[in-house]
Amino acid sequence: MQGLASLEQCPALILNADYRPLSYFPLSIWSWQDAIKAIFRGSVVVVSEYDRTVSSPSQEIKLPSVLALKEYIPAARNPAFTRFNVFLRDGFSCQYCGEEHKANELTFDHVMPRSRGGKTSWDNIVAACKPCNLRKGSKRLKECGMHLKREPRQPSIFELQENGRKFPPNFLH
Template sequence: MSIEACPALVLNADYRPLSYYPLSLWSWQDAVKAVFLDRVNIVSEYDRVIRSPNFEMRLPSVISLKEYVQTERRPAFTRFNVFLRDRFHCQYCGEPFPTHELTFDHVVPRSRGGRTNWSNVVTACGTCNLLKGDRLPVECGMWPRVRPAQPNTHQLQEHGRSFPPNYLHGSWRDFLYWDSELDTG
């Protein structure tokens, strides 16, 4: 395993990831620096060892912050957060799409006084966005499947948990899903 393939999962002081999507990861260099600055606790380690002339240490695979970082209650209005709120699905046809195939759509077009904010912008695929064009939903019969609204950070985190990263080190699993609701069936 390449040393570059050894990122550290970063947990808040309550042992929950700072972010699920994108997953809160630090490079091995940033993790080691934080250890030396006494800003984190090492929770788990890789088998990989780094050495200097007078020092040796196993690379951290999971670290927790020593001080709790409060998350914003109101997430920033960004393209990514709108896509995450809408779970990367077009709000008109309901199909999932990769990020590069998604666009913003103003439910009430800007040319008709619509604003660029949480309650007027939805995720749309290119086809539906072109089809709707500069019309109101009532004019074209295209209504968003879910009424757009501002999410809170908890809602975005929950949505992000449904999109597991491409790579999960075994030492991370206990910290990513320990607070998931268990299937009792």
Template sequence: MFFADQNLSLEKCPALVLNADYRPLSYYPLSLWSWQDSVKSVFLNRVTIVSNYDRVIRSPSFNMKLPSVIALKSFIKPQSNPSFTRFNVFLRDKFSCQYCGSNQELTFDHLLPRSKGGETNWGNVVTACSSCNVKKGGRLLKNSEMTLNQKPYQPSTEDLHKNGKNFPPNFLHKSWMDYLYWDVELEA
């Protein structure tokens, strides 16, 4: 959904933050800064303004269009091995149960249950809905009569970015579209 800039409250005017290579710092959650942080970074000369909202901010001594897309002047090297977090496991597994495909009431499932010495790591944990998690219980996968849609693996940051592109935020400003890839029409 697109918003008419001039009618938007300032709190609803975040800036899309790009790395120095003009790629978003992250896709999910999308790398956004508040209008205050983006304006402050402009004045500290840490970013380049790539695009603006039609919205103007004013003070007694100056006025400027509010940045809608900014690029960092210094490149931030992406982390090559993402942290093992619940969110990143869900993102790796595209927010769906690895047994039935549901996206409701998601939890972790240990393929080798912790009660049998299973560890909580990338290779042993998958996303499961509550029903499938209860159905599998403390059994080994081979004894559960259940099958996995995808084996667990340690994703790269690029894997998580690719999956994050499938989950666009609730709002997208038109000036962001050239930097986000889910709606860009490719030339033949």
């Protein structure tokens, strides 16, 4: 068995029974330990393996790199309302100035400010860079002379997946 630290760099991609990832954002991956447990439970099919192995006193097994579930898990109909999914919906772009940013450079902005009855929901939250969010403050768009690039709305799972494909993996994680 190789060193544990190096084994941590061997996650397994988890596919649904139709061979599509269970989730894209975050990408559905399991630790090597969880992957091995699933193999022994018989709940997965090994699709691909690393060249690395782990062993016990009685056997040696190749580490799986891709696993497919034997039973299909239906996809969620509506995506979770999370900061990351809002940024993904908005293409990691400020909805006021249009500039693209990394997730840690963006903020949530309530289009209708909370202080004026605005809700924290898909229809009232947009990604905003810090300077634009500061400029808007707790004002309505008309009061500060700002305009949205796109009206906020709830995306579908498919839309988030399509948006995610536009960015390199190291940009998303």
